[in-house]
Amino acid sequence: MKKILILSIVSALTFAQGGRGGQRDMGKFKEKATARLDQKISILQEAKSCISAAGSKEEMKACRKSTKEKMKALREQNKKERSANKEKRIQKLREKLKKLESSDS
Numbered sequence: 001m002k003k004i005l006i007l008s009i010v011s012a013l014t015f016a017q018g019g020r021g022g023q024r025d026m027g028k029f030k031e032k033a034t035a036r037l038d039q040k041i042s043i044l045q046e047a048k049s050c051i052s053a054a055g056s057k058e059e060m061k062a063c064r065k066s067t068k069e070k071m072k073a074l075r076e077q078n079k080k081e082r083s084a085n086k087e088k089r090i091q092k093l094r095e096k097l098k099k100l101e102s103s104d105s
Contacts, residue, residue: 036074036078039074040071040074043067043070043071043074044067046066046067046070047063047064047066047067050062050063050066050067051063
């Protein structure tokens with residue numbers, strides 16, 4: 001019961017903190033989202049140029065394969081970043097929980 005209460009307090013504090021630094025966090029979020037979109041756009045523009053320059057079906061296939069590999073690499077990179085961010089959030093919550101448990105004792 002005690003742990004449930006502590007977890008609910010930590011969750012409430014975490015949610016409440018979102019309001020204080022929200023604008024700053026939103027700015028970071030927008031920058032990262034824009035950067036990801038720019039990367040995708042760059043890959044798609046390269047694909048468009050490649051397809052426009054292709055003279056045969058084999059060259060078109062090579063363009064598609066190249067684009068597919070680049071997009072897959074980008075997705076993997078983004079996935080790693082999300083995992084790292086998730087671990088950071090979990091670590092912060094664990095630290096808050098420890099502080100609450102130690103102050104509760």
